[in-house]
Amino acid sequence: MNGSWIYEKHTEDYGVSWKINNILHQEKSEYQEITVADSETWGRMLLLDGIVQTTENDEFMYHEMITQVALHSHPGIKNVLVIGGGDGGTLTQIVKHPAVEHIDLVEIDGQVTEICRKYFPGFQPGFSDPRTNIIIQDGIEYVQKTNKKYDLIIVDSSDPTGPAVGLFTSSFYASVFQTLNNDGMMVTQSESPIFYADIFTSIYRNICSAFGSAHIYMSTVPTYISGPWTFTIGSKKHDPRKIISDRPVPEGMKYYSPAVHQAAFVLPQYIKTQLIKAG
Amino acid sequence: MNGSWIYEKHTEDYGVSWKINNILHQEKSEYQEITVADSETWGRMLLLDGIVQTTENDEFMYHEMITQVALHSHPGIKNVLVIGGGDGGTLTQIVKHPAVEHIDLVEIDGQVTEICRKYFPGFQPGFSDPRTNIIIQDGIEYVQKTNKKYDLIIVDSSDPTGPAVGLFTSSFYASVFQTLNNDGMMVTQSESPIFYADIFTSIYRNICSAFGSAHIYMSTVPTYISGPWTFTIGSKKHDPRKIISDRPVPEGMKYYSPAVHQAAFVLPQYIKTQLIKAG
Numbered sequence: 001m002n003g004s005w006i007y008e009k010h011t012e013d014y015g016v017s018w019k020i021n022n023i024l025h026q027e028k029s030e031y032q033e034i035t036v037a038d039s040e041t042w043g044r045m046l047l048l049d050g051i052v053q054t055t056e057n058d059e060f061m062y063h064e065m066i067t068q069v070a071l072h073s074h075p076g077i078k079n080v081l082v083i084g085g086g087d088g089g090t091l092t093q094i095v096k097h098p099a100v101e102h103i104d105l106v107e108i109d110g111q112v113t114e115i116c117r118k119y120f121p122g123f124q125p126g127f128s129d130p131r132t133n134i135i136i137q138d139g140i141e142y143v144q145k146t147n148k149k150y151d152l153i154i155v156d157s158s159d160p161t162g163p164a165v166g167l168f169t170s171s172f173y174a175s176v177f178q179t180l181n182n183d184g185m186m187v188t189q190s191e192s193p194i195f196y197a198d199i200f201t202s203i204y205r206n207i208c209s210a211f212g213s214a215h216i217y218m219s220t221v222p223t224y225i226s227g228p229w230t231f232t233i234g235s236k237k238h239d240p241r242k243i244i245s246d247r248p249v250p251e252g253m254k255y256y257s258p259a260v261h262q263a264a265f266v267l268p269q270y271i272k273t274q275l276i277k278a279g
Numbered sequence: 280m281n282g283s284w285i286y287e288k289h290t291e292d293y294g295v296s297w298k299i300n301n302i303l304h305q306e307k308s309e310y311q312e313i314t315v316a317d318s319e320t321w322g323r324m325l326l327l328d329g330i331v332q333t334t335e336n337d338e339f340m341y342h343e344m345i346t347q348v349a350l351h352s353h354p355g356i357k358n359v360l361v362i363g364g365g366d367g368g369t370l371t372q373i374v375k376h377p378a379v380e381h382i383d384l385v386e387i388d389g390q391v392t393e394i395c396r397k398y399f400p401g402f403q404p405g406f407s408d409p410r411t412n413i414i415i416q417d418g419i420e421y422v423q424k425t426n427k428k429y430d431l432i433i434v435d436s437s438d439p440t441g442p443a444v445g446l447f448t449s450s451f452y453a454s455v456f457q458t459l460n461n462d463g464m465m466v467t468q469s470e471s472p473i474f475y476a477d478i479f480t481s482i483y484r485n486i487c488s489a490f491g492s493a494h495i496y497m498s499t500v501p502t503y504i505s506g507p508w509t510f511t512i513g514s515k516k517h518d519p520r521k522i523i524s525d526r527p528v529p530e531g532m533k534y535y536s537p538a539v540h541q542a543a544f545v546l547p548q549y550i551k552t553q554l555i556k557a558g
Contacts, residue, residue, distance in 0.1 A: 012298065013320050016505070019292030041292050058473075058506075061547070194337075194501050220499055222473050222506030226295070227337075228499045255547045263545035268340070268534045 006037060008051055010225050011195055018045070018052070018223075024119055029111035031163045036119045042223060044119055046087055048112070048158050052223045056122060059089050060254040062189070065219040066231055067093035068256040069264065070152050070187045071100075072247055073240040077151045078102070081179070083139035083167065085156030086112035091126025094154075096250035103132050104148070108163050110136040140166045143175040151181055155188035160199055168199060170206040173234065177210045183237035190216070190232040193271050195225045201278035207234040215240050216271070217264035219255065228271075241265050285316060287330055289504050290474055297324070297331070297502075303398055308390035310442045315398045321502060323398055325366055327391070328441050331502045335401060338368050339533040341468070344498040345510055346372035347535040348543065349431050349466045350379075351526055352519040356430045357381070360458070362418035362446065364435030365391035370405025373433075375529035382411050383427070387442050389415040419445045422454040430460050434467035439478055447482055452489040452513065462516035469495070469511040472550050474504045480557035486513040494519050495550070496543035498534065507550075520544050 004022075009015040018039060025036040035047040043056030054062065067090055071077060078101040082090050086107035094103055107113055113134060117127055126132060135142065139155075153176050157164040166172055167188075176186050190203040207214040211234035218228045233240045243258050267275075283301075288294040297318060304315040314326040322335030333341065346369055350356060357380040361369050365386035373382055386392055392413060396406055405411060414421065418434075432455050436443040445451055446467075455465050469482040486493040490513035497507045512519045522537050546554075 007296075011320075013318065014298070015296045017286075017294040017296070039292065041290075060549070061506075192501075220505075220507045222471075222504075224505070225501075226499075226503070226505040227340075227501030254549045254552070257548055259545045260547055263542035266538045266542035268539055269536055270339070270533045273533070 006047070014195065025115055027111065029109050031109045034111055034115055036115060045223070046116065049162050051159060053158060054087050054089055055223050056120065058221060058223050061219055062221045062229070063089040063093050064253060064256040065264065066090060066154060066156055066187060066189055068253070069217060069231070069240060069261055070154070070185050070233065071097050072243050072261060074152055074185045074238050075244050076183070079150045081106065081150040081153045083153065083155045084158065084164065085154065087116040087120060088113070088123030088126040090154055090156045091132055092123050095126055095129040095131065099247070101131060104135055105132065106135045106137050106139045106142045108138050140172055143172070143179045146179060148179070149181045150179060151184055153180060153184070153186040155186065157189065159191065168203055170209055173206050173210040177234070180236060185233060185235040185238060185240065187231055187233045190230045192225045192227060193230055193274060194227050197274065200230060201274055203232050204275055205278050207232050210234060211236065215265065216267060218267070219264065285326070293474065304394055306390065308388050310388045313390055313394055315394060324502070325395060327437050330438060332437060333366050333368055334502050335399065337500060337502050340498055341500045341508070342368040342372050343532060343535040344543070345369055345433060345435055345466060345468055347532070348496060348510070348519060348540055349433070349464050349512065350376050351522050351528070351540060353431055353464045353517050354523050355462070358429045360385065360429040360432045362432065362434045362436065363443065364433065366395040366399060367392070367402030367405040369433055369435045370411055371402050374405055374408040374410065378526070380410060383414055384411065385414045385416050385418045385421045387417050419451055422451070422458045425458060427458070428460045429458060430463055432459060432463070432465040434465065436468065438470065447478060449485040449488055452485050456489045456513070459515060464512060464514040464517060464519065466510055466512045469509045471504045471506060472509055472553060473506050476553065479509055480553055482511050483554055484557050486511055489513060490515065494544065495546060497546070498543065
């Protein structure tokens with residue numbers, strides 16, 4: 001941080017600078033440094049260990065896309081597990097679906113939820129919905145130990161550097177597979193295919209090995225690292241590209257539509273080539 | 280520039296930093312500062328007035344998309360005009376099509392072409408093709424004065440700050456309309472819909488007023504400003520979303536495919552809303 005600018009170092013040779021009005025909150029939790037900054041362009045921004053996780057003004061490009069694709073392609077989603085997602089943005093999208101009966105959110109860092117409840121009023125609908133149950137625990141441990149089964153598991157993690165490292169391994173995806181019902185589906189954010197090409201392809205490989213196949217789709221999120229952002233789905237039965245015709249799209253979507261759903265799975269040639277090479 | 284990093288200031292509250300190995304060339308031409316830098320991740324980078332215009336490693340995400348969509352949706356492209364594009368990347372895509380008979384490239388700054396011929400060997404095929412004719416002149420003046428007519432006009436400009444300002448006005452698009460054959464098509468890069476929302480919507484409005492309608496499609500280019508990048512088409516007759524079935528896709532495409540062509544026109548809801556408001 002330097003004066004009224006935040007400098008975000010993404011890779012060894014790339015960083016971005018955001019001008020901010022002021023820091024609303026900053027603390028070092030047991031797991032990471034948590035910062036809430038206020039900016040002119042993006043509204044309030046949540047940073048973990050200096051990396052932007054979400055902002056009020058572009059969060060919808062990420063949160064709608066990490067949730068609505070699975071929520072419109074799995075025909076019977078009643079029980080949902082969110083791993084990570086302590087900001088409440090993913091929750092706030094899920095509760096828009098009346099078909100969902102229960103959501104467990106497992107977040108490792110209780111301070112993230114506390115702070116986001118306070119500073120991000122837009123995510124209140126997710127936190128305050130009676131179907132939401134928040135569990136402060138390591139998501140890896142949770143999926144290893146729980147006896148519950150879910151229809152959908154959403155892995156809404158930070159980058160694989162801090163506490164989220166274990167959420168990108170093949171043993172984690174194997175546990176996720178075990179924790180899903182027989183027609184269950186999982187979706188994870190899977191990073192930039194350009195700046196984090198190795199992580200992106202290893203997620204694909206690991207989900208393929210747990211589920212037999214994997215489907216990738218894309219969005220763009222301006223406050224994440226430049227270019228495309230990817231999501232990867234593992235599904236036991238249902239094709240995530242096939243939209244459930246009788247499930248209405250919640251009102252007020254700012255990114256998602258059925259046409260966007262289908263177009264998001266069309267990958268540029270260089271990404272297809274990456275995946276072929278990744279085997 | 281600071282040590283071995285280039286700092287690119289995009290807006291009043293956003294900038295990015297690129298680590299570079301060294302500067303291969305730097306000069307102040309009549310119009311702008313021209314820099315060629317060498318970087319580990321992106322290969323050689325061309326900067327004009329401190330803003331990245333193209334890099335060896337991600338140029339295809341921009342150049343394939345500014346050219347191949349029109350080249351696969353206009354059934355009779357023989358004569359092409361490129362305005363700007365002095366780096367040769369757009370030329371190099373166009374010459375992949377045997378149907379094209381002649382290309383005039385009108386670049387205001389002769390130094391850009393000289394330098395790119397020298398430092399970007401990947402763009403040699405465009406420069407050295409016998410169908411290519413380079414004219415060093417202001418593109419605005421050229422379309423006002425020429426008696427020639429083209430099937431396709433590609434506006435491959437830098438941002439509307441330096442010498443490119445006039446390439447975003449309604450009078451320029453009116454001249455472009457006049458310079459096209461009766462079934463002609465134009466395409467322009469139309470900036471980030473997020474960081475340059477006003478420019479993006481004004482391009483849309485101006486092309487609509489010249490052509491009666493406009494079509495927007497998207498790509499992502501990591502070394503441009505974060506998030507989506509847009510292109511806007513004005514067409515007198517042919518629907519740019521409709522792919523010509525008998526025109527083969529040139530070999531070696533790294534971004535473009537017929538499926539990408541069609542998916543690129545599917546806009547997220549927030550962009551549709553922007554366009555409705557821009558009316």
